[in-house]
Amino acid sequence: MKISIIADEISQDPHAAVYIGSQMWNVNQYELRMIEGKRVPDIDDRQVAQLEVIKEKYDIVYSAIGAGLFKCEPDDSAIERQFERLDKAIQLAKRLDVRTITGFALQDAQTHRSKEFRDKMVPHFQKVCKRIQGEGLQFAVETEYMTGVETARDARELIDQVPGLKINWDPANAWVAGEHPLEGYPLIRDCIANVHCKDADSKAWRERNPFVAFGDGLVPWDEIIPLLLRDSSVQTLTVETHIGPLIPKSEKSVRRLRALIQSIKNNQLTIEKGGAQ
Template sequence: MRLAIVTDEIAPDPARAIRLGLQWGIRDFELRKVWDRRVPDLERPDLERLLSFRADEGVRYTALSPGLFKQPLQHPDTRRDLTERLPRTLEMATLLGVEKIIAFGFPRASDDPPDAPEAIASHLRQAAELTASAGLLLCLEPERGFWCSTGAESARTVRAAGHPALRINWDPGNCAAAGERPYPDGYEAVRGLVAHVHVKDYRPGAGGGLGRWVAPGDGVVDWQGQIAALVADGAVPYLTIETHFGPAIEASRLCVERVRAYLRACGAAA
């Protein structure tokens, strides 16, 4: 199984991030914030530079994370995400040879309508239809405080949307922060729906207070068991490190070493 990493977890400059990733034996990179902009808000020269990295270094871009549906359901940007941001993201993905787009499941808000779960499934279904028309997959990422904050909630929403191009970006760290035991409980809920995986770990605060992000193995996620299950299931061809703590370069390198050790332990060394 290969390793990937989100470039801005190493450095804002993707050239530096890719150079360091290559030194660590990584050729697969997820794009989220590039230089000072979040995808797809890049100028043509920026896209040309990303294309040159791919051509010159032989790297692969695995996913784009444009922040879709990170606003409340009733917010005007919800419609704009469908009509403007997602189409531009798909154009960028096609240009860069990216297969997956990451989306979220709407933060809970006081003005959410009673039928919010049905409305969210409908929005995601529309987004999946548009994504499928470009031959790509839309991957729903669970996040604390959202309607889709755990594996169980994310799986329920994906099944309600009922579109084959809508899958799950499995993020056990986010689910742990939301109070779920991500492995084995959350993973059992999403099993068979996972198309992308983010690797980070979470350590709760004292007395159940706000916690912090830590290297895999230093938090509450059973990453050894989770990675072994992902390998056994053949769920994904690569694991994407999303460091989330600093200092960025040293922390990311530590995460790479930890995940490689877990892969070696289950006979799937990267």
């Protein structure tokens, strides 16, 4: 199991982010989201060339492109503008050898995900999957509150209507939206392309930012990680710190995630050895 981190959770300067992450924290995979104030893929050729140089210099992998696609109002003109960004994301992914592009299932401020809303959403994501699969890539919709896919259950309903769609599972987002991760995981275990790791200490997300450093909250990661370690399709866990100050909080989150993974592996090994005696 590899640990990745969203690069701008360290710094929006990609060189600084990768230098700190790789040389100080031994992290060699990075999800791309924000660079120098711009959302990927809305970066210029100079910045793309810089990402190529960094990749070669530090021998790293870009694990996903967090393009923020389709986090927009559910009207046709707004959605069509996102398809233009999707094309840019595809070209960037091919240039940087990235397989996964992530996005969202439109904004749903009423959080009711009505049949009318879903009927509008489905054909757009069918079009997304057809476009992206033709390039040998995959599109993963993130579980995010106040969108059309808040929880794993929402994701399952959408996937059943959009073959080939994948999930960027964020258990903390689903948790603050009211779903326990152990109830959500079995519904989407066959279609997880990316996992975001952060923590939350409250479900009162309408009142304040509920997120805290990994291990400081209430999300049951000690129960989630063993499931993911047994899932051969999940190769990478991506730290999404989501709270400042970024560098110390990100370092703490990486360190705790790595320690939890190792502890679970050690415990499983002990159980296996004990059972073999």
